[in-house]
Amino acid sequence: MSDNTQDKKKKVKKISTKLITYIVPLVTVTVLVLVAVASSMAKSRMTEMANETLESSISNQADNIESWLETNLKFFNTVKHTIEAEKPDNTQLQAMLDSFYGYNSSSPEGLYIGCSDGSFFKASESDFTASNVTDAEWYKQGITRVDMAYGTAYRNSENELVVSATGIIDDGDSDIKVIGADVTLNEISIIVNSGVKMSNASSFLVDKTDNTILAHRDFSLISSEITENSSDELISGAAKAINSGDYKTKEIGNYVVAFSEISGTDWILVSYIPTSVILKTVSQMGNLLMIIGVIAVAITVLAILYVVKRVIAPLAHITDSITAMSEGDFTITVDSSSNDEIGVMGNKVTEFVASMRNMLTSISQESEKLKDESDNSDRVSKIMFDASESQAEAMKQLNETVDQLATAVNDIAQNATTLATVVADTRDNSDKANESMKQTVEISQKGRQDMEKVSAAMSGIENANNELVESINKVGTASDEITNIVGMIGEIAEETNLLSLNASIEAARAGEAGKGFAVVATQIAKLAQTSAESAQNIGNLIGEVHKLIENAVGQANASAESIRENGELINVAVDTFDQIYNNIQESNQLIEAMIEDVQKVDDVATNVAAISEEQAASADEILATSENMVDMANNITKSSQDVADNSHELAGTSQTLTSYVQKFKI
Amino acid sequence: MRKKITALLMIALLTVLTLGGCKSGSSGASTGSGGKILCLCTDLSDTFLGTLFGAMKTHASSLGATVDIVETGGSVEEQANQVAAAKAAGYTAIIMRLADASTALQMNVASNDIPIIYVNSQPSDEHLTANKYIFAGSSEEQAGQYQAEYVLSKLGNPKSLNVIIFEGEPGHAGTIGRTKAVKETLKASGCTANYVFVDYANWSADTAAYKLGIFMKTGQSVDAIFCNNDNMAIGAIEGMKKYGLDYTKIPVCGVDATTDGCASIEAGEMAFTVLQDADGQALAAVQAAVALGNGGTIEGIEYAESDGKYIYVPFTPVTASNVSQYK
Numbered sequence: 001m002s003d004n005t006q007d008k009k010k011k012v013k014k015i016s017t018k019l020i021t022y023i024v025p026l027v028t029v030t031v032l033v034l035v036a037v038a039s040s041m042a043k044s045r046m047t048e049m050a051n052e053t054l055e056s057s058i059s060n061q062a063d064n065i066e067s068w069l070e071t072n073l074k075f076f077n078t079v080k081h082t083i084e085a086e087k088p089d090n091t092q093l094q095a096m097l098d099s100f101y102g103y104n105s106s107s108p109e110g111l112y113i114g115c116s117d118g119s120f121f122k123a124s125e126s127d128f129t130a131s132n133v134t135d136a137e138w139y140k141q142g143i144t145r146v147d148m149a150y151g152t153a154y155r156n157s158e159n160e161l162v163v164s165a166t167g168i169i170d171d172g173d174s175d176i177k178v179i180g181a182d183v184t185l186n187e188i189s190i191i192v193n194s195g196v197k198m199s200n201a202s203s204f205l206v207d208k209t210d211n212t213i214l215a216h217r218d219f220s221l222i223s224s225e226i227t228e229n230s231s232d233e234l235i236s237g238a239a240k241a242i243n244s245g246d247y248k249t250k251e252i253g254n255y256v257v258a259f260s261e262i263s264g265t266d267w268i269l270v271s272y273i274p275t276s277v278i279l280k281t282v283s284q285m286g287n288l289l290m291i292i293g294v295i296a297v298a299i300t301v302l303a304i305l306y307v308v309k310r311v312i313a314p315l316a317h318i319t320d321s322i323t324a325m326s327e328g329d330f331t332i333t334v335d336s337s338s339n340d341e342i343g344v345m346g347n348k349v350t351e352f353v354a355s356m357r358n359m360l361t362s363i364s365q366e367s368e369k370l371k372d373e374s375d376n377s378d379r380v381s382k383i384m385f386d387a388s389e390s391q392a393e394a395m396k397q398l399n400e401t402v403d404q405l406a407t408a409v410n411d412i413a414q415n416a417t418t419l420a421t422v423v424a425d426t427r428d429n430s431d432k433a434n435e436s437m438k439q440t441v442e443i444s445q446k447g448r449q450d451m452e453k454v455s456a457a458m459s460g461i462e463n464a465n466n467e468l469v470e471s472i473n474k475v476g477t478a479s480d481e482i483t484n485i486v487g488m489i490g491e492i493a494e495e496t497n498l499l500s501l502n503a504s505i506e507a508a509r510a511g512e513a514g515k516g517f518a519v520v521a522t523q524i525a526k527l528a529q530t531s532a533e534s535a536q537n538i539g540n541l542i543g544e545v546h547k548l549i550e551n552a553v554g555q556a557n558a559s560a561e562s563i564r565e566n567g568e569l570i571n572v573a574v575d576t577f578d579q580i581y582n583n584i585q586e587s588n589q590l591i592e593a594m595i596e597d598v599q600k601v602d603d604v605a606t607n608v609a610a611i612s613e614e615q616a617a618s619a620d621e622i623l624a625t626s627e628n629m630v631d632m633a634n635n636i637t638k639s640s641q642d643v644a645d646n647s648h649e650l651a652g653t654s655q656t657l658t659s660y661v662q663k664f665k666i
Numbered sequence: 667m668r669k670k671i672t673a674l675l676m677i678a679l680l681t682v683l684t685l686g687g688c689k690s691g692s693s694g695a696s697t698g699s700g701g702k703i704l705c706l707c708t709d710l711s712d713t714f715l716g717t718l719f720g721a722m723k724t725h726a727s728s729l730g731a732t733v734d735i736v737e738t739g740g741s742v743e744e745q746a747n748q749v750a751a752a753k754a755a756g757y758t759a760i761i762m763r764l765a766d767a768s769t770a771l772q773m774n775v776a777s778n779d780i781p782i783i784y785v786n787s788q789p790s791d792e793h794l795t796a797n798k799y800i801f802a803g804s805s806e807e808q809a810g811q812y813q814a815e816y817v818l819s820k821l822g823n824p825k826s827l828n829v830i831i832f833e834g835e836p837g838h839a840g841t842i843g844r845t846k847a848v849k850e851t852l853k854a855s856g857c858t859a860n861y862v863f864v865d866y867a868n869w870s871a872d873t874a875a876y877k878l879g880i881f882m883k884t885g886q887s888v889d890a891i892f893c894n895n896d897n898m899a900i901g902a903i904e905g906m907k908k909y910g911l912d913y914t915k916i917p918v919c920g921v922d923a924t925t926d927g928c929a930s931i932e933a934g935e936m937a938f939t940v941l942q943d944a945d946g947q948a949l950a951a952v953q954a955a956v957a958l959g960n961g962g963t964i965e966g967i968e969y970a971e972s973d974g975k976y977i978y979v980p981f982t983p984v985t986a987s988n989v990s991q992y993k
Contacts, residue, residue, distance in 0.1 A: 116883075116884075143863075143884040143886065144862055144863045144864055146865050147865055147866055149864075168880055168883075175883075176883050263842065
C-alpha cells in the first residue's frame with residue numbers, strides 16, 4: 001500500500017496509529033473532565049462539610065460555654081435567692097457565705113457582697129479583697145440588675161482578668177447590696193481552646209461591648225482589643241464582622257471563620273480554620289485522581305496497541321497479498337486463520353484469487369479463439385462486401401424496370417377509368433330513354449282509354465238521338481189531338497153563337513124585363529165568335545208545328561245516320577291505338593334489355609378501373625420497395641464494409657488482449 | 667469512529683435535556699384554588715393574636731382559600747396532633763403560632779411534608795427551611811432598632827446615654843432580638859450607652875415598676891427607658907410617677923402598640939411604641955400559605971427575604987403624632 005502506483009501519493013498511516021490518535025485525546029479529555037468535575041465537586045462539598053463541621057464545632061463550644069456559665073449562674077442565683085428569702089443579719093450573712101465557700105470550683109473565691117454604705121462581706125477563707133467597694137467594677141456592674149448576670153471582663157485587684165456575675169440583692173432594704181461571684185477567664189479559655197471539635201481549627205472569645213479578647217490560645221492576646229485596623233487579616237476581618245453584626249460563616253483571608261453568640265452574654269465565640277487545611281485533602285484527592293487518570297490513559301493506549309496488534313496483524317499479510325495482486329501476481333496465498341472479519345476477508349481474498357486465476361486462464365484461451373475467429377470473419381466480411389456490391393447493382397437495374405412497369409400500369413388504370421366513366425354515362429342515358437319510353441307507354445295507354453271513352457260517348461249520342469226522334473214523333477201525335485180539340489172548340493163556339501141569338505130574340509119579346517138578359521146574350525155571342533176565331537188560329541199554328549216537327553224528325557234521322565258513321569270511324573281509331581300501344585310496349589322491353597346489358601358493361605368497366613388502379617398502386621409500392629431495396633443494398637455494402645473494418649479491429653483487439661493476459665502470472 | 671462519537675455525544679446531550687425537561691416539567695406549580703389552610707392559634711382571646719387570626723380569615727377568602735382556625739391553648743402536644751392530622755384532613759398548608767418556639771422541628775416532622783407558616787413566635791433559624799417551613803411576622807430586631815432610633819432623634823443624638831432596658835422573659839426571641847437591636851443601634855450611632863439598669867421584667871408592668879424602684883435606690887440617673895413591650899413601659903411610667911422622674915424628658919419606649927400603650931402615649935406618658943402590623947402579617951402568612959400550598963415559592967410576596975425563610979412585615983412606629991390612628 002505504501003508504494004502506491006497512483007499519481008498522488010497518499011501518506012499511509014497505520015490503523016493502530018489512527019485509532020490511538022482518535023481515542024487517546026478522547027480518553028485524555030474525558031479523564032481530565034472527570035478529574036476536574038470530581039475535584040470541583042469534592043472541593044465545594046468538602047468546603048461545605050468543613051463549614052458544617054466548623055459550625056457544629058463552634059455551636060458545640062458555645063453550648064458548652066453557655067451551659068458552664070448557666071450552671072454557675074444558677075448556683076449564684078440560688079445563693080442570692082436564699083439570702084433574699086432569709087433576710088439574714090450580718091452575722092448570719094457571714095455564716096451563709098462561709099457555708100457556700102468552696103462549693104463551686106469555678107468560682108474559687110466564693111460569693112461576696114458589697115453594700116452601698118461601703119461594707120463588704122466575703123467567705124472567711126476567701127482571698128478576695130475589696131478596698132473601695134462602691135468604686136469596684138463588680139459593684140458598678142451589679143447595681144444595673146437584680147437578676148444576677150455576667151458583666152464585661154475586667155482586671156481585678158490581683159490584675160487577673162475576671163468576669164463577675166453580679167446583681168442587687170432584692171431584700172427590701174433601702175440600702176443597695178450587690179452580690180457577686182468571680183469566674184476566672186482561664187477556665188473559659190480552657191473550654192474555648194480544648195472544646196474545638198475540629199482538628200486544626202482554633203477559637204477565641206470576644207466581648208462585643210468593647211471588642212476585647214476574653215479567651216485565646218495565645219494567652220498574650222487575652223484582654224487585647226480587636227480592631228478593624230489590625231494588621232492581622234483574621235483579627236480585622238473578625239472585628240469587621242462583629243461590628244456589623246454579621247455572624248454568618250465566611251472566608252476571611254486564608255481562614256474559614258465561624259461566629260456564635262453566647263446567649264445571656266455579649267460574648268462572641270469565633271472559630272477559624274485555615275482554608276489550606278480544608279483544601280489539602282481536596283488537592284490530595286485531585287492529585288490522586290490525576291494520577292489515576294494518567295494511568296488510565298496509559299493503560300488505554302497499551303490496550304489499544306495490544307488489541308490493534310492482535311486484531312489487525314493478519315491485515316498486514318492480506319495487505320501485502322493485495323499489493324502483489326494489484327501488480328498482476330495471482331500466484332499468492334492469503335492467511336485466513338483468524339476467526340473474525342479479517343479471517344473472513346482473507347478467506348474471500350483466497351477465493352477471489354482462485355477465481356481470478358481460472359478466469360484469466362479462460363480469458364487467455366478465449367482470446368486466442370477470438371483472434372482466429374475474427375480473422376475468419378474479416379475474410380468473410382470482405383467476400384460479403386463484394387457480393388453486396390454486385391447485389392446493389394442488380395437491384396438498381398431491377399428498380400428501373402419496375403419503374404417502367406409502374407408507368408405502364410398507371411396508363412392502363414387511367415384508360416380503364418375513362419371507359420368506366422363513359423359506360424356509366426351511357427347507362428344513365430339509357431335509363432333516361434327507358435323512363436321516356438315508360439311515359440310514352442303510359443300516354444298511349446291513356447290515349448286508347450280516352451278513345452274507348454269517345455266510342456262509348458258516341459253510342460250514347462246515338463241513343464239520345466233515337467230518343468229525340470221518338471219524342472218528336474210523340475209531339476206530332478199530340479198536335480194532331482190538339483187539332484181535334486180545336487175543331488171541337490169551333491163547333492161549340494157556333495152552337496153558343498146560335499144559342500145567344502135565340503136568347504136575344506127571347507130577351508126582346510120579354511120587353512123591358514129581358515133587357516139585361518139581352519146584354520148577356522149579346523156578350524156570349526161575342527165570346528163565342530172570339531173563341532171560334534182563336535180555335536181557327538190555333539188550328540193554323542198547330543199545322544205549322546206539325547210541319548216543323550216533320551222537318552226536325554227528318555234532321556234527327558240525318559244526324560243519327562252521321563253519328564253511326566262517326567262511331568264506326570272511332571272504333572277504327574281505337575284499333576289503331578291498340579296497335580300503337582303494342583308496338584311501344586315491345587320497344588320498351590327492348591330498351592330494358594339494353595339497359596341491363598349496359599349495366600353489366602358498367603360493372604365490368606368499374607371493376608377493370610378499380611383493378612387497374614390497384615395495380616398502379618401496387619406498382620408504386622413495388623417501385624418504393626425496390627428503391628428501399630436499392631438503399632438497403634447500398635447500406636449492406638456499407639455495413640459489410642464496417643463489418644470488415646470491425647472484424648479487422650477485433651482481430652487487432654484480440655491480439656492486444658492476448659498480450660495483456662499473458663502479463664498475469666497464473 | 668468519529669460519527670459514532672458524535673452520535674454518543676448527541677445521545678448523552680439528549681438524555682440530559684430530556685431529564686432536565688422532565689424535571690422542569692414536574693415542578694410546574696399548579697394554580698387555581700387557594701387551597702385549604704389550617705390555622706393553629708394558642709390563644710384567640712389575646713388581643714394581638716385575635717386580630718391576627720381574624721385578619722387571616724378575611725385575606726384568605728379574598729385569595730380564594732378556605733381557613734379553619736383551631737385554638738390549641740398552650741399545649742405542644744395538641745399542636746403536634748393537629749399538625750400531624752392536617753394532611754389527611756385535606757389541608758394544603760398550616761399557619762401556626764407555636765406554643766413553644768423551640769418545638770418547631772417537631773412540628774416540621776409531624777407536618778407530613780405540607781408547608782408550615784409560623785407566625786408571631788419566631789422559631790430558630792436552623793429549624794426553618796426555604797419555601798417549606800417559614801416564618802411570617804415582624805423582625806424583633808426592627809422593633810428595638812426603631813426604639814433606639816426614636817430615642818436618639820428625640821434626644822438630639824447625644825454622645826452618651828444612661829439607659830434602662832426592661833426585658834421580657836429570659837430566652838424569648840422578642841427579648842433577645844429587641845434588646846440586642848437597641849444595643850447595636852445605639853453603638854452603631856456612635857453613642858456611648860451606659861446601661862445603668864438592664865434586667866428581666868417578664869413582660870410585667872408591676873415587675874417593671876418594682877425593678878425601677880430598685881434602680882432608684884442605686885442613685886444612678888437615667889436618660890431613656892427601653893422596654894421589650896408596652897406593659898413594662900406602662901409599669902415603668904407608673905414607677906417614674908412614683909419616684910418623681912419626668913417621663914416627658916426621659917422617653918419611655920414600648921413595643922406592640924396595645925390599647926393601653928396607645929392610651930398611655932395619647933395621655934403624654936409613654937413616648938413611643940411600635941405596632942406589629944397584624945393585618946400585614948396575616949396577609950403575608952395567607953399569601954405564603956397559598957403559594958407554598960400550591961407548590962410555589964414565597965418569591966414575589968411583599969417583604970419576603972431572599973433566603974426564602976422569612977417574610978418580615980415592617981413595624982409601624984407609633985408616637986403621639988399618629989397614635990390616634992391605632993387606638
